[in-house]
Amino acid sequence: MRTMQSDYMHWAKFKSPVRYPLTGSEVPHFRMDSLPISIADFDLDGASHPRYRPLRERIASRYDVTPEQVVAADGTSMANFLAMAALISPGDEVLIEHPTYELLIGAASFLGAEIKRFERKGADGFRLDPDQVVSMLSERTRLIILTNLHNPTSVLAEEAELRAIGELARRMGARVLIDEVYLDSAVPPRPSAAHLGPEFVCTNSLTKVYGLSGLRCGWILAEPKLAERMWRLNDLFGVNQAHPAERLACLAFENIDQVIGDNPAMFARNRAMFNDFVADRSDLECAAAKHGITAFPRWNGGDTERLDAHLRERYDASVVPGRWFEMPDHFRVGFGLSTPEFKEALNRVGAALDDLK
Numbered sequence: 510m511r512t513m514q515s516d517y518m519h520w521a522k523f524k525s526p527v528r529y530p531l532t533g534s535e536v537p538h539f540r541m542d543s544l545p546i547s548i549a550d551f552d553l554d555g556a557s558h559p560r561y562r563p564l565r566e567r568i569a570s571r572y573d574v575t576p577e578q579v580v581a582a583d584g585t586s587m588a589n590f591l592a593m594a595a596l597i598s599p600g601d602e603v604l605i606e607h608p609t610y611e612l613l614i615g616a617a618s619f620l621g622a623e624i625k626r627f628e629r630k631g632a633d634g635f636r637l638d639p640d641q642v643v644s645m646l647s648e649r650t651r652l653i654i655l656t657n658l659h660n661p662t663s664v665l666a667e668e669a670e671l672r673a674i675g676e677l678a679r680r681m682g683a684r685v686l687i688d689e690v691y692l693d694s695a696v697p698p699r700p701s702a703a704h705l706g707p708e709f710v711c712t713n714s715l716t717k718v719y720g721l722s723g724l725r726c727g728w729i730l731a732e733p734k735l736a737e738r739m740w741r742l743n744d745l746f747g748v749n750q751a752h753p754a755e756r757l758a759c760l761a762f763e764n765i766d767q768v769i770g771d772n773p774a775m776f777a778r779n780r781a782m783f784n785d786f787v788a789d790r791s792d793l794e795c796a797a798a799k800h801g802i803t804a805f806p807r808w809n810g811g812d813t814e815r816l817d818a819h820l821r822e823r824y825d826a827s828v829v830p831g832r833w834f835e836m837p838d839h840f841r842v843g844f845g846l847s848t849p850e851f852k853e854a855l856n857r858v859g860a861a862l863d864d865l866k
């Protein structure tokens with residue numbers, strides 16, 4: 510049965526709010542009114558101009574590709590869906606990492622893919638291991654899908670690993686789709702895998718690292734012929750982006766340092782605090798967080814639904830239970846709170862873990 514809904518996204522949207530949520534995976538929202546905006550920026554003249562060139566150019570310039578390699582989409586969500594819709598025919602075999610972001614599996618299933626999984630092993634620090642991909646690959650594999658940084662662990666895939674997987678795909682006539690929505694929070698930032706060869710198709714947005722999820726400014730980087738195919742296919746879905754959002758996204762790119770602001774320093778402080786927290790606890794296991802906005806510790810107390818329920822009930826705090834990533838004894842923590850709030854949230858997780866010992 511093909512997937513017709515995302516239970517994870519439904520949960521993420523409608524769970525009851527708490528004072529100290531560690532469930533988020535993005536920075537605090539950036540206020541656009543701190544930029545020099547004029548009413549002309551909202552002018553609808555041009556809404557019908559196809560493939561709004563100024564935005565393509567700004568994305569291309571930031572990611573060092575040509576505008577012909579850029580396809581616009583509503584957030585990384587639609588970028589992933591559009592990329593898959595262009596690359597998957599019903600019955601195609603698609604290989605997806607485990608654990609992963611649930612919507613990647615859902616979209617591939619909706620499109621009629623036959624889904625196989627390759628492991629990112631906890632015992633191996635969740636690293637991207639080309640041998641695991643080889644072990645599941647077949648001549649029917651059309652697409653390999655992964656996240657970099659990895660959601661939920663934030664583990665960085667090294668260039669050599671990506672090149673090895675690209676080589677495997679090339680030999681099979683397959684492609685590699687990489688969701689790079691967290692990549693700009695690597696330390697230091699890494700270039701997109703779009704530079705590694707035409708078999709790579711990469712998606713991203715101004716959502717997670719930039720605090721601009723409301724703009725729904727997403728994109729795909731792909732070789733020009735494939736990019737053209739995606740633009741044409743997108744005429745079936747949305748035709749054009751909302752034009753005021755395109756204009757505001759251009760402004761964000763023009764002021765990108767201001768948009769990024771103190772976020773990298775905040776992540777560094779929060780990661781260090783999280784690493785100290787885990788080091789002090791014998792009931793948690795987690796490699797030191799080096800990159801990104803999330804971590805995925807293992808709890809020795811069993812199903813982390815219990816931990817989240819207790820946190821909500823007693824401590825007005827929350828984490829993402831690991832069952833949403835098919836690993837119920839883990840939980841995901843997000844680093845996107847201000848450092849004082851993050852510290853308080855961790856204190857509360859510590860208290861809840863103590864209660865449940």
Ligand SMILES: Cc1ncc(COP(=O)(O)O)c(C=O)c1O
Nearest residue numbers: 584585586610660688690714716
């Ligand atoms: C891996 C991954 N891709 C995409 C998204 C959604 O991004 P956007 O809001 O840009 O659609 C998320 C959000 O949680 C995510 O974790």
